[in-house]
Amino acid sequence: MKSYIETKDLVKVFKLGNVEVQALRGLSIQIEKGEMVSVIGPSGSGKTTLLNIIGGLTRATAGQTWVVSRDITNSSNADLGLLRQRVVGHIFQTLNLIPTLTAYENVELPMLAIKMPAADRKKRVTELLATVGLTMRMNHKPDELSGGEKQRVAIVSALANDPPILICDEPTGDLDQATGSKIVQFLHRVNKEMGKTIVMVTHDPAIARQTDRIYRIMDGKIISVQKPSESEESNAAMRVEMYRDRLNETESEIVSLELSYKKQKISAGTFAERWNNLKETKKFLDSELLRMGL
Amino acid sequence: MFRYALKRVIRSYRLFIALTLGVLIATTFFASMLMAADIQSQKALTQALDGVDYDARMVATETTWNLTQYDEIEQLVEDMPEVSALDRYTKFSFNYNASAGQSFDVYGLEETSTVWNSLSFLNGSSTLQENETLVVASSVNASLLSIGQIVTVPITYFTSDSPFPQSINLNLTVAGFCDVSEQTAQLLNPQQTLNLGFIEIPIGNWREYDLMLVDWGETVEPILDWYLQKENATALAAATGYLIQLDRDYLINPYDIGASSTNIQDALSKIEDRTAIYNAKTSNLVGAVLSMLSFASTILILAYVSLAAPVIFMSWYSSTMLSDVSYNLRRREFGLLQTKGFGPKSIKSMLRLEGFIIGIIGGTAGLFAGTYIAHVIGDVAIDSAFTSILANPINMIFTIVFGVVLSYWSIRGPSDRASKLDPLDALKQYIYVEEQREYKRLLPLIAFALGSYKLIVWILGIDMNVLLGTGFSSNFIVLIAVLLWTPVDAFLNFAGPIAFLYGSTKILLRGSQRFQIAVVQTGKRFFGQFGNLATRNVKRNPSRNAALVFVVALIVAYGIFSVGSLSSEQDMRLRTDQYNVGSDVNALFAPGEDTSDYLESLEDIEGVEFTTTEYQISFSTTRGSLASRAIDPESWLETAFYEDIWFSEPSIEDVMSEFTGEKIILPITISRQLELGIGNMVTLLMPTGPSYQMEIVSLIGYSSPLEAIVGQIAGDFAFGGNYPAYIPFDFLNDTGFLDYAEPHVLMKTAQGTNGTLVEQEILQLFPSAASTDSATTRATEREASTFEMGATRARWLGVSFAIVLAIIGTGLIVSLTLKEKEYETALLSVRGFTNSQVLKVLVAEIMVMTLFSLVLGIGTGFIWLFGDTSNQSQNAQALVRPQMVLDPLTIGLMCLIVLAIVVSAILPILRTSRFDEKKIHVLRE
Structure with a gap:
């Protein structure tokens, strides 16, 4: 039985010019229905790529993905379109709204894609905007709304077709702390009251701690999974174990990488980039283990 | 600053290529037009000068040069760098038979001279000994002389002692006959002129000459030697002079006829200055050729540039629109630059510098592309693109400067806006600047009014020169109004159609939103709610959509006009040829020659289907001479070239069924001048004998719509026109004037028959035929004429550029418009829109607007074409008038342009509607 959202050994390779970049390197996660999880990690660690795969915006190079327990690994473009239409709602840091459309019209937009009758659309848009307290602002265009208002419109727009999953890519990144908190509170309501499963990328540890689980990503791999609700000791023990495993793995990867370079199997550019990343990861893991007194 | 701008241009090459393309199209077309006009002028100049052996003639005035003076002058002039050769000549004139008025000119020419080498020796000796002469066979009185005959030529000389005029006899033996070219x-025997100071009036006919030629060295030199030795001789009745060849390579720049003309005149002035002490007068023999070519070349350049004006306008407009889009795409960059300390002025300067770089690149590339296109499409002979470009540095500089100005002007508005951008707005995120200003209303209204005025004037056939001219005789206020309006009217002759196009498209743009809504409503089943979404976008971005509609409509209208005018011109040429010939082939016989027996033989020539004889003769009415054609109605109808619209009601077939006796088809101009209509009688004055009262059975000639309207309201009214009258053959025969009329046998041939070959057969069958003519021969001759084909080639260039604009212009504009909407379309996909749903939105928005542009452009294009055809028709004085031609080829070419626009618009839409993972990056920028 697969989890509600599950990835197994995901690999994603991008080609940037002549250089191949491995964004994900065998990443596996499991998220259950109704959970609100956060994904944290440094820039370039692969968080957004993971979200894009789960959200049906892109496909993995290798590995498998299940969303609402269904395998979407080899889904067609049309199937991924349907996934975005009905199963997953997306929220980005910025640029969530079409500037020429009013708040009302932006929320209504996804409903057009599923050809919802006009009367139903109107009812739902009005309800959703009322939920976020923007009834009075529904006829305003994005540039007439504040940052927080825009993001609230973006959330209800993502919820327009009542998708069971919300994918949020740093939804508070562009907001001040107070406004960000309100947005997170609303996302909690969405999670708890509407029963939506939420996967959220964030840089803010405080926000991450408010979620059910925290996935830490480093260099395209999960380096730890933390449950803020569990005791600090059990979390720490679990983290030490994962850090050690990851450290061993990283060291062997460095050795293997150096060997490949010596045998001229990889280019200098690829080697340098990869070697730096692994060294950074090793440094981080060493420092974390040191901090823990180990 | 320059380095940053240059780096931007190089590293963001895709965007800059798009911007450069607009400039490139304009400069390419501009350069190709200039180059085509220039090279055609150069070719025409080379052709014209090839037929001119000498550039100047130097004559001794009020004196006769002796041998010493000849030698001194020769040495003096030959040393001048402008002169390449000098040939001596001396002319004596004598009366061969004074009582009969027969006289000859004896020309002494050097045997090594160019003119001597141009002689064609017909019979007798081709080399002359002392006192031998060659008679020019085409001389009027050549038949009086025969080989071996001795002709006594008295040569008068003057002495200081009485009797002052004395003469010696020179006995010349006719050694043979030769012929000379017309040149x-x-x-x-130069054309004699009467110089009135402000005008020179030609006198006599240069074709009527009597010439005898002698060897200057053998025959003239001994006379001059004798004259030099003669003690008391003061003058000799002989014209002494030189024919001069200038160094054309040194003086003539074939690409700059005006300057060449000045150089020649300067060189001649220099020669005249140095030889003034010998009473020498130098005249320019190529001045007229150069002046004529300079004038023709200016007209050609004007015609080309006026044809290029719409393309230049469209390119400028497209470039401005592209600059606008690029400015929106680069907002964040401007914000960042401001945070790095760049002030508004620096940003403005940087953008303008970029515009300058684009202009230089576009201008230079356009120069070469234009030259190449002029060669490929305009059929302009170019040996090497570099030579052609470098030979005319003025054009080169002009084209590049034009590219820079165009580019600079396009980037001016966007650079102003970029410099005024609030840095926080620019930096924050993508902010869509929704333009509220739809368009300026006043300028389009003025343009539309002026353009419509010109088109109406053309369509109604009003000759504004005549109409405005009458204003001068009215009161003072009208005079001032006319003086103010005349230059505007003249300007509108060129700018009228563009003004109409600009005004009408801008004004009708207001209907574009309604059109979009109507289409979306009509196609509701297809578009569904996506159509409404598109409508919202259209409504909220009126300025951008208006620009899109305007520029695409311009492209379509120009395409329709270019193709239509090309077809109209080609059709006009063919019909004019047939009209001038009378039918497909024409054979002219001597007046009085009975051609009725020839017709049967002529019909036996392969390809000839029908024949008739049309007799041309001039009679007169009380309004002056009347060119008349006597015809046999039945055979004329099936053979001659005519058009039904030449004749008034009833139909020409009805008129011809009873066209016999004292009946006439009268030119409409004369009928109006004499206030006569169909059924009235007109007095036909014959060269001799009684006059005849002819019944007017029909009127022939062009009647403009205004003439028709005014004619109905205020009686007959005519602007003018030169048309022949038609009379029945039996009338000519019965009145005894048949023998005075020129019989033109007209032949109608089967389609595809080579008229030139038919002409050759006619001349073999009937050597008595005075001349033959055919539409085929005229078409062939025209093809060889550089200037005559210039306008057609220019129109072909116009059509080519219309297609290029349709493809590249539309593609670029739609692509960049979609690039600007990239974020929106990506978001639509993220929100769950399928590819087909995104496609529907874009089709409802962009393609519906493009469809509106097509409707608007096609309508405007046809009005423009109709107006232009009417204008040409109004200016024509002949029966054959330009007409709109919508044959399959024309319609096919028009459809091709429309199709090119549709495809160029739909391809970027299809590409944009496809979602791929790369597009989501724009959402996180």
Whole structure:
């Protein structure tokens, strides 16, 4: 039985010019229905790529993905379109709204894609905007709304077709702390009251701690999974174990990488980039283990 | 600053290529037009000068040079760098038979001279000994002389002692006959003119000459030697002079006829200055050729540039629109630059510098592309693109400067806006600047009014020169109004159609939103709610959509006009040829020659289907001479070239069924001048004998719509026109004037028959035929004429550029418009829109607007074409008038342009509607 959202050994390779970049390197996660999880990690660690795969915006190079327990690994473009239409709602840091459309019209937009009758659309848009307290602002265009208002419109727009999953890519990144908190509170309501499963990328540890689980990503791999609700000791023990495993793995990867370079199997550019990343990861893991007194 | 701008241009090459393309199209077309006009002028100049052996003639005035003076002058002039050769000549004139008015000119020419080498020796000796002469066979009185005959030529000389005039006899033996080219004949017997100071009036006919030629060294030199030795001789009745060849390579720049003309005149002034002490007068023999070519070349350049004006306008407009889009795409960059300390002025300067770089690149590339296109499409002979470009540095500089100005002007508005951008707005995120200003209303209204005025004037056939001219005789206020309006009217002759196009498209743009809504409503089943979404976008971005509609409509309208005018011109040429010939082939016989027996033989020539004889003769009415054609109605109808619209009601077939006796088809101009209509009688005055009262059975001639309207309201009214009258053959025969009329046998041939070959057969069958003519021969001759084909080639260039604009212009504009919407379309996909749903939105928005542009452009294009055809028709004085031609080829070419626009618009839409993972990056920028 697969989890509600599950990835197994995901690999994603991008080609940037002549250089191949491995964004994900065998990443596996499991998220259950109704959970609100956060994904944290440094820039370039692969968080957004993971979200894009789960959200049906892109496909993995290798590995498998299940969303609402269904395998979407080899889904067609049309199937991924349907996934975005009905199963997953997306929220980005910025640029969530079409500037020429009013708040009302932006929320209504996804409903057009599923050809919802006009009367139903109107009812739902009005309800959703009322939920976020923007009834009075529904006829305003994005540039007439504040940052927080825009993001609230973006959330209800993502919820327009009542998708069971919300994918949020740093939804508070562009907001001040107070406004960000309100947005997170609303996302909690969405999670708890509407029963939506939420996967959220964030840089803010405080926000991450408010979620059910925290996935830490480093260099395209999960380096730890933390449950803020569990005791600090059990979390720490679990983290030490994962850090050690990851450290061993990283060291062997460095050795293997150096060997490949010596045998001229990889280019200098690829080697340098990869070697730096692994060294950074090793440094981080060493420092974390040191901090823990180990 | 320059380095940053240059780096931007190089590293963001895709965007800059798009911007450069607009400039490139304009400069390419501009350069190709200039180059085509220039090179055609150069070719025409080379052709014209090839037929001119000498550039100047130097004559001794009020004196006769002796041998010493000849030698001194020769040495003096030959040393001048402008001169390449000098040939001596001396002319004596004598009366051969004074009582009969028969006289000859004896020309002494050097045997090594160019003019001597141009002679064609017909019979007798081709080399002359002392006192031998060659008679020019085409001389009027050549038949009086025969080989071996001795002709006594008295040569008068003057002495200081009485009797002052004395003469010696020179006995010349006719050694043979030769012929001279028309050009040599003109050289030896120049056109005499009466100089009134402000105008020179030609006197006599240079074709009527009597020439005898002698060897200057053998025959003239001994006379001059004798004259030099003669003690008391003061003058000799002989014209002494030189024919001069200038160094054309040194003085003539074939690409700059005006300057060449000045150089020649300067060189001649220099020669005249140095030889003034010998009483020498130098005249320019190529001045007229150069002046004519300079004038024709200016007209050609004007015609080309006026044809290029719409393309330049469209390119400028497209470039401005592209600059606008690029400015929106680069907002964040401007914000960042401001945070790095760049002030508004620096940003403005940087953008303008970029515009300058684009202009230089576009201008230079356009120069070469234009030259190449002029060669490929305009059929302009170019040996090497570099040579052609470098030979005319003025054009080169002008084209590049034009590219820079165009580019600079396009980037001016966006650079102003970029410099005024609030840095926080620019930096924050993508902010869509929704333009509220739809368009300026006043300028389009003025343009539309002026353009419509010109088109109406053309369509109604009003000759504004005549109409405005009458204003001068009215009161003072009208005079001032006319003086103010005349230059505007003249300007509108060129700018009228563009003004109409600009005004009408801008004004009708207001209907574009309604059109979009109507289409979306009509196609509701297809578009569904996506159509409404598109409508919202259209409504909220009126300025951008208006620009899109305007520029695409311009492209379509120009395409329709270019194709239509090309077809109209080609059709006009063919019909004019047929009209001038009378039918497909024409054979002219001597007046009075009975051609009725020839017709049967002529019909036996392969390809000839029908024949008739049309007799041309001039009678007169009380309004002056009347060119008349006597015809056999039945055979004329099936053979001659005519058009039904030449004739008034009833139909020409009805008129011809009873066209016999004293009946006439009268020119409409004369009928109006004499206030006569169909059924009235007109007095036909014959050269001799009684006059005849002819019944007017029909009127022939062009009647403009205004003439028709005014004619109905205020009686007959005519602007003018030169048309022949038609009378029945039996009338001519019965009145005894048949023998005075020129019989033109007209032949109608089967389609595809080579008229030139038919002409050759006619001349073999009937050597008595005075001349033959055919539409085929005229078409072939026209093809060889550089200037005559210039306008057609320019129109072909116009059509080519219309297609290029349709493809590249539309593609670029739609692509960049979609690039600007990239974020929106990506978001639509993220929100769950399928590819087909995104496609529907874009089709409802962009394609519906493009469809509106097509409707608007096609309508405007046809009005423009109709107006232009009417304008040409109004200016024509002949029966054959330009007409709109919508044959399959024309319609096919028009459809091709429309199709090119549709495809160029739909391809970027299809590409944009496809979602791929790369597009989501724009959402996180």
